[in-house]
Amino acid sequence: MILLDTNVLVALVDERDRLHKKVVRDLRKQRGPFGVTGVVLSEACFLLEAPYLRQRLTLLLDRLPATPVEPDAPWWRDVFGWLEHFAEHTPDLCDAQLVVLSARLSAPIWTYDAEFRQVWRNPDGKPVALVPLRG
Amino acid sequence: MDPGRLDVNTSRIYNEPVPSRLFNVRLSPEDALLVERLRARGIPLAEVMRRAVRREAAELVDGPVNADALIKDLLAQFPTPAAAPERRPDATDRHAVRKHIRKRLRATR
Numbered sequence: 001m002i003l004l005d006t007n008v009l010v011a012l013v014d015e016r017d018r019l020h021k022k023v024v025r026d027l028r029k030q031r032g033p034f035g036v037t038g039v040v041l042s043e044a045c046f047l048l049e050a051p052y053l054r055q056r057l058t059l060l061l062d063r064l065p066a067t068p069v070e071p072d073a074p075w076w077r078d079v080f081g082w083l084e085h086f087a088e089h090t091p092d093l094c095d096a097q098l099v100v101l102s103a104r105l106s107a108p109i110w111t112y113d114a115e116f117r118q119v120w121r122n123p124d125g126k127p128v129a130l131v132p133l134r135g
Numbered sequence: 136m137d138p139g140r141l142d143v144n145t146s147r148i149y150n151e152p153v154p155s156r157l158f159n160v161r162l163s164p165e166d167a168l169l170v171e172r173l174r175a176r177g178i179p180l181a182e183v184m185r186r187a188v189r190r191e192a193a194e195l196v197d198g199p200v201n202a203d204a205l206i207k208d209l210l211a212q213f214p215t216p217a218a219a220p221e222r223r224p225d226a227t228d229r230h231a232v233r234k235h236i237r238k239r240l241r242a243t244r
């Protein structure tokens with residue numbers, strides 16, 4: 001399973017996004033299944049406020065298709081522990097959940113956020129598994 | 136007789152409020168002939184259908200995405216309006232996104 005980050009969803013549905021062409025190129029190479037967390041969708045909704053963008057998001061999730069995924073409960077100990085570990089970089093819940101889920105499920109994350117490569121690490125200190133992207 | 140019931144032997148298939156598991160598929164004469172050939176060899180159509188559905192579903196979930204067709208559909212079905220909303224922060228800039236969300240939350244309180 002590939003875990004989708006907010007910036008991927010936003011770039012796919014909004015043709016005006018600076019990453020739109022790149023994300024479409026990258027999508028051609030991906031094979032599902034795709035997973036999306038509630039926190040990612042929440043963040044995406046803040047960035048995609050116009051009805052037509054949310055309608056596109058709905059269709060995109062249907063057509064990929066994407067599956068809702070959440071860490072097994074109780075997840076907050078691992079997730080908040082991770083947030084505390086990286087507190088000096090002020091990470092957010094979205095990134096924390098993605099990293100914890102990625103480590104638990106051995107699932108790579110598809111993101112264009114450089115912090116996943118440069119800053120964030122799995123709870124065991126290993127690099128975060130990411131979908132390989134060119135350029 | 137209960138008007139909600141159907142006077143057929145297969146009533147439980149048709150009139151119970153559960154998702155249908157019985158499907159009618161219209162075949163071309165050529166495909167119908169193929170079905171007859173399969174039956175003659177002892178291969179039931181139902182099993183052929185089940186296998187085909189499983190294979191197609193697996194390809195849908197695990198196969199490559201037809202990215203160009205998907206994006207074309209998104210843009211065609213829900214076109215960008217002439218008065219498209221103002222631009223939003225770069226979604227890869229966590230700090231800008233956080234600032235935007237805070238602003239939106241303050242605006243709704």
